[in-house]
Amino acid sequence: MSRLTFAAAALAAAGFAAAASAETIVVSQAITEAEVTAAQEAWCAALVNISATFEKDGQAAAKALAGEVIDAAYGYQMGAVLFKPTLTVAPQTFRPTREGALAYFVGDDPAFPNDTGFALKGWTACAATNNAVFITGGTATTMGNVAITGKDGAVTTVDKTWTYVKDDAGNLRIVVHHSSLPYVAQ
Amino acid sequence: MSRLTFAAAALAAAGFAAAASAETIVVSQAITEAEVTAAQEAWCAALVNISATFEKDGQAAAKALAGEVIDAAYGYQMGAVLFKPTLTVAPQTFRPTREGALAYFVGDDPAFPNDTGFALKGWTACAATNNAVFITGGTATTMGNVAITGKDGAVTTVDKTWTYVKDDAGNLRIVVHHSSLPYVAQ
Amino acid sequence: MSRLTFAAAALAAAGFAAAASAETIVVSQAITEAEVTAAQEAWCAALVNISATFEKDGQAAAKALAGEVIDAAYGYQMGAVLFKPTLTVAPQTFRPTREGALAYFVGDDPAFPNDTGFALKGWTACAATNNAVFITGGTATTMGNVAITGKDGAVTTVDKTWTYVKDDAGNLRIVVHHSSLPYVAQ
Amino acid sequence: MSRLTFAAAALAAAGFAAAASAETIVVSQAITEAEVTAAQEAWCAALVNISATFEKDGQAAAKALAGEVIDAAYGYQMGAVLFKPTLTVAPQTFRPTREGALAYFVGDDPAFPNDTGFALKGWTACAATNNAVFITGGTATTMGNVAITGKDGAVTTVDKTWTYVKDDAGNLRIVVHHSSLPYVAQ
Numbered sequence: 001m002s003r004l005t006f007a008a009a010a011l012a013a014a015g016f017a018a019a020a021s022a023e024t025i026v027v028s029q030a031i032t033e034a035e036v037t038a039a040q041e042a043w044c045a046a047l048v049n050i051s052a053t054f055e056k057d058g059q060a061a062a063k064a065l066a067g068e069v070i071d072a073a074y075g076y077q078m079g080a081v082l083f084k085p086t087l088t089v090a091p092q093t094f095r096p097t098r099e100g101a102l103a104y105f106v107g108d109d110p111a112f113p114n115d116t117g118f119a120l121k122g123w124t125a126c127a128a129t130n131n132a133v134f135i136t137g138g139t140a141t142t143m144g145n146v147a148i149t150g151k152d153g154a155v156t157t158v159d160k161t162w163t164y165v166k167d168d169a170g171n172l173r174i175v176v177h178h179s180s181l182p183y184v185a186q
Numbered sequence: 187m188s189r190l191t192f193a194a195a196a197l198a199a200a201g202f203a204a205a206a207s208a209e210t211i212v213v214s215q216a217i218t219e220a221e222v223t224a225a226q227e228a229w230c231a232a233l234v235n236i237s238a239t240f241e242k243d244g245q246a247a248a249k250a251l252a253g254e255v256i257d258a259a260y261g262y263q264m265g266a267v268l269f270k271p272t273l274t275v276a277p278q279t280f281r282p283t284r285e286g287a288l289a290y291f292v293g294d295d296p297a298f299p300n301d302t303g304f305a306l307k308g309w310t311a312c313a314a315t316n317n318a319v320f321i322t323g324g325t326a327t328t329m330g331n332v333a334i335t336g337k338d339g340a341v342t343t344v345d346k347t348w349t350y351v352k353d354d355a356g357n358l359r360i361v362v363h364h365s366s367l368p369y370v371a372q
Numbered sequence: 373m374s375r376l377t378f379a380a381a382a383l384a385a386a387g388f389a390a391a392a393s394a395e396t397i398v399v400s401q402a403i404t405e406a407e408v409t410a411a412q413e414a415w416c417a418a419l420v421n422i423s424a425t426f427e428k429d430g431q432a433a434a435k436a437l438a439g440e441v442i443d444a445a446y447g448y449q450m451g452a453v454l455f456k457p458t459l460t461v462a463p464q465t466f467r468p469t470r471e472g473a474l475a476y477f478v479g480d481d482p483a484f485p486n487d488t489g490f491a492l493k494g495w496t497a498c499a500a501t502n503n504a505v506f507i508t509g510g511t512a513t514t515m516g517n518v519a520i521t522g523k524d525g526a527v528t529t530v531d532k533t534w535t536y537v538k539d540d541a542g543n544l545r546i547v548v549h550h551s552s553l554p555y556v557a558q
Numbered sequence: 559m560s561r562l563t564f565a566a567a568a569l570a571a572a573g574f575a576a577a578a579s580a581e582t583i584v585v586s587q588a589i590t591e592a593e594v595t596a597a598q599e600a601w602c603a604a605l606v607n608i609s610a611t612f613e614k615d616g617q618a619a620a621k622a623l624a625g626e627v628i629d630a631a632y633g634y635q636m637g638a639v640l641f642k643p644t645l646t647v648a649p650q651t652f653r654p655t656r657e658g659a660l661a662y663f664v665g666d667d668p669a670f671p672n673d674t675g676f677a678l679k680g681w682t683a684c685a686a687t688n689n690a691v692f693i694t695g696g697t698a699t700t701m702g703n704v705a706i707t708g709k710d711g712a713v714t715t716v717d718k719t720w721t722y723v724k725d726d727a728g729n730l731r732i733v734v735h736h737s738s739l740p741y742v743a744q
Contacts, residue, residue, distance in 0.1 A: 024330075025318040025468050027451035030216035078540070079399035082690050082701035084717050087741050093717060094689040094701060096397050114743075131652040132211040132640050134733055136723060137323025137352075138510045139697050141734050143640035143652060144210075159642050159651060161719060161736040165694060166323075168450070168540040175692050176699050178719040180738030183645050185672075211654050213637035264726070265585035268504050268515035270531050273555050279531060280503035280515060282583050300557075317466040318454050320547050322537060324696045325511050327548050329454035329466060345456050345465060347533060347550040351508060354636070354726040361506050362513050364533040366552030369459050371486075396702075397690040402588035504583035509695025509724075516582075538695075 029166055031140040033133055039164055039172040040142065043073060044126030047148065050105065050119040059108060059120075066105045066119060070098055075165060075173035086158050086179040089114060125149035128160070140164045141176070157182065215352055217326040219319055225350055225358040226328065229259060230312030233334065236291065236305040245294060245306075252291045252305060256284055261351060261359035272344050272365040275300060311335035314346070326350045327362070343368065401538055403512040405505055411536055411544040412514065415445060416498030419520065422477065422491040431480060431492075438477045438491060442470055447537060447545035458530050458551040461486060497521035500532070512536045513548070529554065587724055589698040591691055597722055597730040598700065601631060602684030605706065608663065608677040617666060617678075624663045624677060628656055633723060633731035644716050644737040647672060683707035686718070698722045699734070715740065 046069040054062035074081050076098040083095040085104045092112060095101050103109035107117030130144035141163040149155050163176035232255040240248035260267050262284040269281040271290045278298060281287050289295035293303030316330035327349040335341050349362035418441040426434035446453050448470040455467040457476045464484055467473050475481035479489030502516035513535040521527050535548035604627040612620035632639050634656040641653040643662045650670060653659050661667035665675030688702035699721040707713050721734035 024316045025452045026219055026321070027319070028219070028321040028323075029450070030218075030321050030323040032216075033212055033214070078401070080397045080690050080692065082692050082699055082719065084701060084719065084738075087743075089741055089743065093703075093740065096690045130210040132638050132654045133213070134638065134640050135212070135214040135216050136697055136733075137214075137216040137321075137325075139323075139694055141640055141721060143642055143734065143736065145651075159736070159738065161640065161642065161734060163699060163721065163734070175694075176701065176719060176721070176734075178701065178717070178736040178738070180642075180717065180736070181741060182651065183647055183739060185645075185647065211638045215636070264587070266504050266506065266583045268506050268513055268533065270515060270533065270552075273557075275555055275557065279517075279554065282504045318452050318468045320452065320454050322511055322547075325508055327454055327535060329456060329548065329550065331465075345550070345552065347454065347456065347548060349513060349535065349548070361508075362515065362533060362535070362548075364515065364531070364550040364552070366456075366531065366550070367555060368465065369461055369553060371459075371461065396688040398591055398693070399691070400591070400693040400695075402590075402693050402695040404588075405584055405586070502582045505585070507584070507586040507588050509586075509588040509697075511695075 029170075030137050031135055031164060031166055031172065033135070033140075035166075035172055036133060036135075036140045036142055036164060039073070039174075040128040040130075040162070043162075043174075044128060044146070044148075046073065047119055047126050048123050051121065051123040054106075054117075054120045055122065059106070062117075062120060063102070063106045063108060066102055070101050070105070072171075073174055074098070074101065074177075075167070075175040076101070078165075078173070078175065081174065082163075082176040082178070084178045084180070085118065086181060087118060122151040123148050124151060138165060139175075140172070146179070215356075216323050217321055217350060217352055217358065219321070219326075221352075221358055222319060222321075222326045222328055222350060225259070225360075226314040226316075226348070229348075229360075230314060230332070230334075232259065233305055233312050234309050237307065237309040240292075240303075240306045241308065245292070248303075248306060249288070249292045249294060252288055256287050256291070258357075259360055260284070260287065260363075261353070261361040262287070264351075264359070264361065267360065268349075268362040268364070270364045270366070271304065272367060273304060308337040309334050310337060324351060325361075326358075332365070401542075402509050403507055403536060403538055403544065405507070405512075407538075407544055408505060408507075408512045408514055408536060411445070411546075412500040412502075412534070415534075415546075416500060416518070416520075418445065419491055419498050420495050423493065423495040426478075426489075426492045427494065431478070434489075434492060435474070435478045435480060439474055442473050442477070444543075445546055446470070446473065446549075447539070447547040448473070450537075450545070450547065453546065454535075454548040454550070455546075456550045456552070457490065458553060459490060494523040495520050496523060510537060511547075512544075518551070587728075588695050589693055589722060589724055589730065591693070591698075593724075593730055594691060594693075594698045594700055594722060597631070597732075598686040598688075598720070601720075601732075602686060602704070602706075604631065605677055605684050606681050609679065609681040612664075612675075612678045613680065617664070620675075620678060621660070621664045621666060624660055628659050628663070630729075631732055632656070632659065632735075633725070633733040634659070636723075636731070636733065639732065640721075640734040640736070641732075642736045642738070643676065644739060645676060680709040681706050682709060696723060697733075698730070704737070 080096040103112035103115045105119040107115045126148045128146045130142045134141045143161045146160045147157045161178040164172040266282040289298035289301045291305040293301045312334045314332045316328045320327045332346045333343045347364040350358040452468040475484035475487045477491040479487045498520045500518045502514045515533045518532045519529045533550040536544040638654040661670035661673045663677040665673045684706045686704045688700045692699045704718045705715045719736040722730040
C-alpha cells in the first residue's frame with residue numbers, strides 16, 4: 001500500500017484542512033484551539049476508560065488499551081516525549097520512552113518498581129481547564145488544571161502542561177507533558 | 187481505534203465538563219488565509235502607489251516610498267530574502283539583499299545597471315489570484331497569478347510564489363518571492 | 373544588557389555546572405542545510421534516472437518510476453503541493469495534484485494534453501546551485517539555479533525555488549516548487 | 559532608526575546564522591541545542607545575580623534587574639507566557655502576565671499577596687540538567703532538573719520544563735515554563 005493510499009484514508013478520517021475556498025486550494029497544518037480542546041477531552045476520556053476497563057476486564061485488558069492510547073495520543077514514534085508524570089520519583093521521574101509511559105499508567109513492569117498504575121485508580125471523571133494556550137503554528141501548548149474524580153467522588157487537581165504537534169495524518173500528538181501536584185506552603 | 191473514538195466511548199460515563207475557554211488566554215502565532223490575502227492586497231496596493239508617486243512626485247519620492255514598503259513587507263532584517271523578480275537577468279537574477287530589491291523596484295542604482303525600475307512603469311491596478319495556499323503553521327506560501335495593469339490598460343500576468351512568516355509584532359513578512367513570466371511554447 | 377552578558381557576569385560566582393548533555397536525549401526535527409542539499413541531489417538523480425529508464429525500458433517503466441519518485445520526494449499526501457513546473461501553460465500552469473505532477477514529468481495523460489514528458493527528454497546530468505537557503509526551522513526553502521544537461525551536451529538553466537518540510541519519518545518532502553526559464557530582455 | 563538598522567546591530571550581537579557556505583547565503587532560524595543550553599545558563603546566572611543584587615543593593619535594585627531579565631529572557635511581549643512557577647498557589651498558580659512573573663521573582667506587589675520573592679532567597683548557584691530536549695524547528699523544549707543552592711549550601715532540585723522560541727533578533731525567549739517540586743510519596 002502506497003503512502004498516498006494511506007493518505008486518502010487518513011485525510012478523510014482526520015478531516016484534514018484541504019478545503020476549497022472559492023477555487024483556491026488551502027492546506028493548513030496550523031493547529032487550532034478547537035483541535036487542542038478535542039485532544040484534551042480525548043485524553044481525559046481515555047483515562048476514565050482505562051480505569052473502567054481495569055475494573056471490568058482486568059489488568060491485561062487495561063494494559064492493552066493504555067498501549068493503544070499512548071500510540072494514538074503521544075509522539076513516542078518521533079524519538080522521545082518529554083513526560084514528567086504527576087507521581088513519579090527520582091531516578092525515574094522523567095519518562096522519555098513509551099515503556100516508561102505505559103508503566104506509569106498501568107504499572108506491572110519490573111523495570112519501574114515504584115509504578116502502581118496511575119490510570120487504574122478508579123477515575124470516574126476528568127476535565128481540563130486551560131489557563132492559557134500558546135500556538136506557535138506548528139505546535140500548541142496548554143497550561144492549566146486537570147481535575148480528576150475518584151470513585152469516592154473526591155477530586156484531585158493537578159497543574160498540567162501539554163504541547164502538541166500535528167502528525168502527517170493531521171492528528172495532534174503530545175510531545176511534552178508536565179504534570180505536578182499543586183504546591184502546598186509548609 | 188482513533189482518539190476520537192476513545193472520546194466518544196467514554197464521554198458520557200466520564201461526565202466530562204467542557205473547559206472554560208471563556209477565561210482562557212489564547213495566543214496564536216499561526217498564519218491564517220485571511221492574513222495572507224491582506225498581505226497580497228497590501229503588496230499590490232503598494233506597487234500601484236509607487237507608480238503613482240513616481241508620476242506625481244518623481245524618482246526620489248518613489249524611491250523613498252519603495253524603501254518603506256520593502257522594510258514593512260519583506261523580511262530582509264532576518265538576514266536575507268529569497269527574491270527572484272520577474273525581469274532580472276544573470277548574474278543578478280536573485281536579490282537576497284534589500285539593496286537589490288530596491289534597485290529592482292525603482293532602479294537608480296549603479297550597482298544594478300540593468301534595473302530600470304519595475305514599480306515605475308505606470309501600473310494602475312494589481313490583483314492576485316491564488317491557485318493554492320500551503321500553511322505550515324509558522325509559514326504560509328501562496329502560488330498563483332498576479333495580474334498588473336498598465337497605463338494603456340494592458341494586463342501583464344505573472345506566475346508568483348510568496349512565502350510569509352510572522353514577525354514579533356504579528357505582521358506578515360515576505361521571505362520568499364519567486365516571480366516569472368508565463369512560459370510560451372516555442 | 374543581553375542575556376549572555378547576564379550570564380558572563382555571574383557564571384563564576386554562580387559556580388555554574390554544565391548540563392550533562394552526554395545523557396540528554398535530543399530529538400530535533402529542525403531541517404539542516406545538509407539535508408536540503410541531499411534532497412536536491414536526489415531530485416536531480418531521479419530526473420536523470422527517469423530519462424535513462426525511458427530510453428532503456430520505455431514509457432511504462434519511466435512512468436512507474438516517476439510515480440515512485442513523486443511519492444517519495446513530494447508532499448502530495450499532505451493535501452496539495454504548490455508546483456509551477458518550468459514549461460506548463462495556462463490553464464494548467466499549476467499542478468497542485470499528484471496526477472498533474474506525474475503528467476508533467478512523463479506525459480501520457482489525456483487530461484493534460486500539452487504535457488510531453490519533461491523527464492523523458494534525455495537528460496544526462498543535473499546540478500543545483502543555491503543562491504540562498506532560508507530555514508525557518510520547520511521548513512527550508514532554497515532559491516537558485518538548476519542546470520540540466522541534454523543528450524547533445526547542451527545545458528538548460530532554470531530559476532528554481534523549492535520548499536521542504538520534514539515528514540513523520542524524518543524525510544524531507546517538497547511542498548513548494550516554482551521553476552521558470554530565465555527572463556530574456558526583449 | 560529603521561528596522562534594518564536595528565537588524566544590523568541585532569544580527570551581529572545575536573550571532574545570527576547568516577553565514578556564507580561557499581557562496582550560498584544561509585539564514586537559519588532553527589534552534590540548536592547549544593542555544594538552548596546557553597539560554598538555560600543565562601537563566602541560572604540571572605537568578606543568582608538577582609539574589610546577589612538584593613543582598614548588596616536592596617529590593618529596588620533587585621526588582622529593576624528582575625524586570626530586565628524578564629524582558630530579555632521571556633516572551634511576554636508575544637501576548638502571554640505559560641508560566642507555572644514552583645511555589646505559587648491557587649488562584650494565582652499561573653502567571654501569564656509580566657506583572658505576575660515579576661511578583662513571583664521579587665515580591666513587593668500587593669496584587670500578589672502570597673509572593674515573597676523567589677529570586678531574593680540568597681541563591682548562590684544554579685544548574686540545569688536536561689533529561690531530554692525536543693526541537694521542532696521553530697521551538698525547543700527542555701525537560702529535566704534545575705538544582706539551586708542556597709546560602710547554607712543546601713540544594714533544592716525542581717522538575718522543570720522550558721519551551722523557547724526565537725525572536726526577530728535571533729534571541730531565544732521562554733514561552734512555556736512549568737516548574738514543580740518533586741513528588742514525595744505519602
